[in-house]
Amino acid sequence: MTEPSLSFNRRDFLRGSFGVGAAAALAACGFSGDSATPSTSASASAAAPMAQAKVDGDLVYYNWADYCDPTVLSGFKEKYGVNIIEANYDGYAGMLAKIQAGNAYDVALPGARYVELMRKQGLIQKIDKSQLKNADQLFGWGSYFDNPWYDPNSDYSTPFSMWTTGIAYRKDKVTTASGTWQDLWNEQAKGHIYVLDEDDEALGMAALKLGLDVNTANPDDLAKIKDVLISQKPYLRAYSTDDINNLASGNAWIHHAWSGDFLNFINNTATDPENWVYELPTDGSPLNSDAWVIPANAPHPGTALLWLDWIMQPDNVEKNINYIAYPLLSKSGPDIYAKMAANYPSLEVDVSKVVNPTVYKNHNATDQAARNAVWTEVKAA
Amino acid sequence: MSLQVEDALVDATTEKRRSPTRTRLWGVLLAPPAIWMIVFFISSIAIVVMLSFGHVNDVGKAVFGFSLDNYKALADPVYLKVLLRSAMFAIATTVISLVLGYPVAYTIALHGGKYKNALVAFLVIPFFASYLIRMYAWSTLLADEGLVNQLLRDTGLTEGIRFLNTPGAVVAGLVYGSIVFMVLPIYASLERMDTALIEAGKDLYHSPLQTFFAVTVPATRAGMLGGVLLVFLPALGDFVSAQLLGGPSTYMIGNLIQQQFFEGHDQPLGSALTVVLMLALLVFMVFYLRATQRVNRET
Amino acid sequence: MATDAMTQARRGRSVEGKPKFAVAFTALFMFILYVPIVVVVLFSFNSKKSLSVFGGFSTRWYQQFFHDEALLSSLRASLLIAFVAMLASIVLGTMLALALERVSSRPARITGTVALIPLVTPEIVTGVAALLFFAGLGMKLSLVTVILAEITFSISYVAVIVRGRLSSMSDEVEEAARDLGCTPFQALRLVTIPTILPALIAAGLLIFALVFDDFVLAFFTTGVDPQPLSVRIYSEIRMTISPAINAVGTCMLLVSVLLISLSLIVPRLLGRKDSSLDLISGG
Numbered sequence: 001m002t003e004p005s006l007s008f009n010r011r012d013f014l015r016g017s018f019g020v021g022a023a024a025a026l027a028a029c030g031f032s033g034d035s036a037t038p039s040t041s042a043s044a045s046a047a048a049p050m051a052q053a054k055v056d057g058d059l060v061y062y063n064w065a066d067y068c069d070p071t072v073l074s075g076f077k078e079k080y081g082v083n084i085i086e087a088n089y090d091g092y093a094g095m096l097a098k099i100q101a102g103n104a105y106d107v108a109l110p111g112a113r114y115v116e117l118m119r120k121q122g123l124i125q126k127i128d129k130s131q132l133k134n135a136d137q138l139f140g141w142g143s144y145f146d147n148p149w150y151d152p153n154s155d156y157s158t159p160f161s162m163w164t165t166g167i168a169y170r171k172d173k174v175t176t177a178s179g180t181w182q183d184l185w186n187e188q189a190k191g192h193i194y195v196l197d198e199d200d201e202a203l204g205m206a207a208l209k210l211g212l213d214v215n216t217a218n219p220d221d222l223a224k225i226k227d228v229l230i231s232q233k234p235y236l237r238a239y240s241t242d243d244i245n246n247l248a249s250g251n252a253w254i255h256h257a258w259s260g261d262f263l264n265f266i267n268n269t270a271t272d273p274e275n276w277v278y279e280l281p282t283d284g285s286p287l288n289s290d291a292w293v294i295p296a297n298a299p300h301p302g303t304a305l306l307w308l309d310w311i312m313q314p315d316n317v318e319k320n321i322n323y324i325a326y327p328l329l330s331k332s333g334p335d336i337y338a339k340m341a342a343n344y345p346s347l348e349v350d351v352s353k354v355v356n357p358t359v360y361k362n363h364n365a366t367d368q369a370a371r372n373a374v375w376t377e378v379k380a381a
Numbered sequence: 382m383s384l385q386v387e388d389a390l391v392d393a394t395t396e397k398r399r400s401p402t403r404t405r406l407w408g409v410l411l412a413p414p415a416i417w418m419i420v421f422f423i424s425s426i427a428i429v430v431m432l433s434f435g436h437v438n439d440v441g442k443a444v445f446g447f448s449l450d451n452y453k454a455l456a457d458p459v460y461l462k463v464l465l466r467s468a469m470f471a472i473a474t475t476v477i478s479l480v481l482g483y484p485v486a487y488t489i490a491l492h493g494g495k496y497k498n499a500l501v502a503f504l505v506i507p508f509f510a511s512y513l514i515r516m517y518a519w520s521t522l523l524a525d526e527g528l529v530n531q532l533l534r535d536t537g538l539t540e541g542i543r544f545l546n547t548p549g550a551v552v553a554g555l556v557y558g559s560i561v562f563m564v565l566p567i568y569a570s571l572e573r574m575d576t577a578l579i580e581a582g583k584d585l586y587h588s589p590l591q592t593f594f595a596v597t598v599p600a601t602r603a604g605m606l607g608g609v610l611l612v613f614l615p616a617l618g619d620f621v622s623a624q625l626l627g628g629p630s631t632y633m634i635g636n637l638i639q640q641q642f643f644e645g646h647d648q649p650l651g652s653a654l655t656v657v658l659m660l661a662l663l664v665f666m667v668f669y670l671r672a673t674q675r676v677n678r679e680t
Numbered sequence: 681m682a683t684d685a686m687t688q689a690r691r692g693r694s695v696e697g698k699p700k701f702a703v704a705f706t707a708l709f710m711f712i713l714y715v716p717i718v719v720v721v722l723f724s725f726n727s728k729k730s731l732s733v734f735g736g737f738s739t740r741w742y743q744q745f746f747h748d749e750a751l752l753s754s755l756r757a758s759l760l761i762a763f764v765a766m767l768a769s770i771v772l773g774t775m776l777a778l779a780l781e782r783v784s785s786r787p788a789r790i791t792g793t794v795a796l797i798p799l800v801t802p803e804i805v806t807g808v809a810a811l812l813f814f815a816g817l818g819m820k821l822s823l824v825t826v827i828l829a830e831i832t833f834s835i836s837y838v839a840v841i842v843r844g845r846l847s848s849m850s851d852e853v854e855e856a857a858r859d860l861g862c863t864p865f866q867a868l869r870l871v872t873i874p875t876i877l878p879a880l881i882a883a884g885l886l887i888f889a890l891v892f893d894d895f896v897l898a899f900f901t902t903g904v905d906p907q908p909l910s911v912r913i914y915s916e917i918r919m920t921i922s923p924a925i926n927a928v929g930t931c932m933l934l935v936s937v938l939l940i941s942l943s944l945i946v947p948r949l950l951g952r953k954d955s956s957l958d959l960i961s962g963g
Contacts, residue, residue: 380460
């Protein structure tokens with residue numbers, strides 16, 4: 001689907017016979033069909049020859065806030081004499097919605113299943129690897145990501161970082177951790193527990209606790225997941241993806257957290273690092289990765305390719321690992337990260353497990369709607 | 382300004398007093414803003430209403446239709462609960478703003494002396510500095526290990542209080558964000574009030590407090606109604622306060638709508654929620670306008 | 681007799697003294713109002729990257745702010761949005777106010793009611809409507825769409841403020857001007873507009889401030905252009921926040937103090953007793 005998420009089909013429109021004059025007038029000037037949507041330019045550029053890595057304008061950059069070393073950004077600006085127009089998202093669903101709405105970015109960083117989704121919907125363009133000088137850093141040395149599950153041959157994406165989802169807690173407040181997801185129902189920390197505000201993570205966590213598949217869309221399973229998540233509410237402080245700040249403010253005693261954010265917090269913000277534990281629950285922990293993509297409607301695909309190349313240059317990889325504290329998926333990345341996380345065996349991210357059943361996968365429309373509904377009802381309850 | 386809003390609303394629903402002036406100029410002046418409002422406001426609201434009868438098709442696109450499915454889905458008790466919660470929060474916000482705002486308006490209007498203007502300016506300034514930054518400053522101050530709790534622990538009286546991520550925090554955030562819109566209209570109506578009334582009241586009633594409730598409060602009912610309108614409406618549709626200060630069970634209808642448009646991918650359902658919110662407000666406005674007209678008749 | 685005396689005493693007290701409770705309450709109110717402001721200003725000069733421990737005076741966050749291209753471009757975007765929305769809504773809103781005040785036909789009254797609906801509509805509704813409208817037209821979200829949405833939202837504010845001023849002015853003045861040979865347009869330009877100038881200034885300042893700080897509409901209608909400042913601040917608050925935000929907040933505070941002072945002073949310079957502040961507050 002290359003159309004923005006809202007587009008108006010003439011037959012649907014006429015069937016709902018409304019007599020609203022103004023809206024009917026609008027229908028005549030653009031509401032009538034898919035042709036008036038940005039899809040035209042998107043599909044055209046997908047069919048067009050692949051972009052060349054040369055400056056063709058400023059870089060329109062779409063990423064999590066603060067998920068890149070500022071000196072890597074400023075270095076890019078200096079080297080190529082371009083500006084970086086930065087926009088941030090706070091969840092993959094929101095990112096996808098903006099891109100589907102026709103917002104044109106040059107580069108974006110979706111999670112693995114969103115790469116697959118965007119590829120299937122024609123929202124991202126093929127990347128000519130021969131244009132990337134540092135391609136050998138990412139591919140061809142036996143990396144799993146030469147041919148990852150979400151994007152055959154990494155034709156449409158370049159892998160970036162990887163992490164597990166687990167539980168962070170402080171030892172001075174919590175002494176009864178069980179090492180399972182049950183810890184997000186810990187009595188000692190009642191009212192000080194945070195769960196990640198992401199549908200996949202919350203539903204996946206509950207599924208693992210119940211011994212179910214993280215990707216389940218079975219109605220019975222979903223009903224159980226909904227009940228167990230609602231049963232958790234009295235224990236929770238809030239739903240939030242801002243794990244670093246919640247740990248730093250002292251509001252969180254236990255936090256459903258991403259491995260990299262935990263290490264980032266330990267390295268940069270924690271005043272008492274030895275007080276904190278990152279636990280990989282024994283009932284299974286989700287593993288996820290993300291990758292850079294160039295949207296089909298990118299205004300400056302040339303500059304975008306230069307960025308993809310820049311971000312995998314070994315010195316920038318090192319800077320970024322030190323800044324964001326996630327293992328990056330280039331040749332040199334794992335070693336730098338391993339040194340950094342040496343004191344925390346639970347923070348090890350094992351690439352070989354990327355094919356395991358705790359990786360978030362895509363669903364058909366009906367199943368996805370059912371999962372969305374559960375998450376909405378949990379949050380509304 | 383707020384008083385004028387409410388005057389104008391009443392005007393709009395009652396007959397005009399002025400005799401018509403027959404010049405084409407006014408018609409010409411009316412056309413551009415009227416066309417603008419029809420194109421950008423009326424028609425966009427119409428689209429929301431129409432889409433609320435639509436659905437998401439197999440490829441995840443929102444399309445028009447003619448079904449009540451979205452409204453049937455909203456019959457789920459979960460949504461009713463959210464609507465009621467939003468109404469409770471908005472009512473609490475309005476009442477608290479009124480109780481806190483009235484004495485402030487009163488003090489400035491009747492005892493501000495020559496500093497009156499300066500005091501009003503002083504009151505308004507914070508509201509022109511970013512609302513989000515002020516909320517963030519509060520959340521830092523009130524964090525479990527923030528400044529306020531540190532001070533509380535130093536006094537030895539308490540182990541610290543959990544302020545954030547509670548329904549109270551959401552309401553406090555709403556009050557903090559909009560109380561100025563309660564103070565200003567009350568201030569304006571106190572300013573307009575004839576102080577001889579209070580003097581007369583003092584002869585009639587025994588205590589200043591009695592005078593206050595028997596004379597001052599009724600005389601400023603119009604201002605209070607204006608303030609109620611300006612505080613209640615934004616509070617009912619708010620999603621920022623619950624987002625930044627709320628807990629696991631403080632979801633408001635604004636959060637639900639926001640989620641449908643930015644996360645849930647069900648724009649038709651989000652549109653239906655929006656229509657429900659508009660209907661709730663319509664009911665409120667009918668009662669409100671009746672109340673204002675009654676006040677206008679009495680004064 | 682006794683009660684008389686007591687009443688006398690009470691009356692005496694309440695006439696000469698201010699109600700101490702109300703004054704103390706107002707002082708406390710102002711204090712609480714300003715606590716976060718003081719924190720923002722104070723910690724914008726913090727040498728540490730902390731929002732609870734003050735490490736000493738430093739201007740590092742200002743330097744960071746002034747060198748942060750992303751933040752600066754957001755600031756410029758917000759200034760542009762506020763400025764354009766202010767100009768356009770002043771023009772359209774004033775036209776609306778004049779027409780509504782001087783025409784009494786049925787269509788005019790309906791228009792008047794319709795034009796006020798945005799005032800009583802929660803922003804999230806306006807935001808959703810604008811988003812669907814632009815998406816349906818196939819318009820890419822950008823600063824242009826933000827500006828269009830903000831103008832729509834602002835017209836009614838301007839109309840209400842200006843109308844408040846117009847209604848206190850008799851149209852006989854205009855008629856007198858026309859009797860002296862003015863065309864209706866000349867009467868408008870030479871008589872009416874100068875009279876309502878303070879209201880225009882007040883409305884302009886108010887709209888500028890409201891739009892500059894507006895988050896909800898901008899959040900729904902912004903595209904990939906530099907994001908408005910409020911949207912950027914929101915995403916930073918939800919994710920990792922930099923203390924440079926405090927420097928941004930302090931600068932915004934300075935600007936608002938400046939604007940409000942202007943709104944107090946300018947009408948006086950123009951030789952009018954009523955300040956714009958009165959008009960904003962409805963006085």
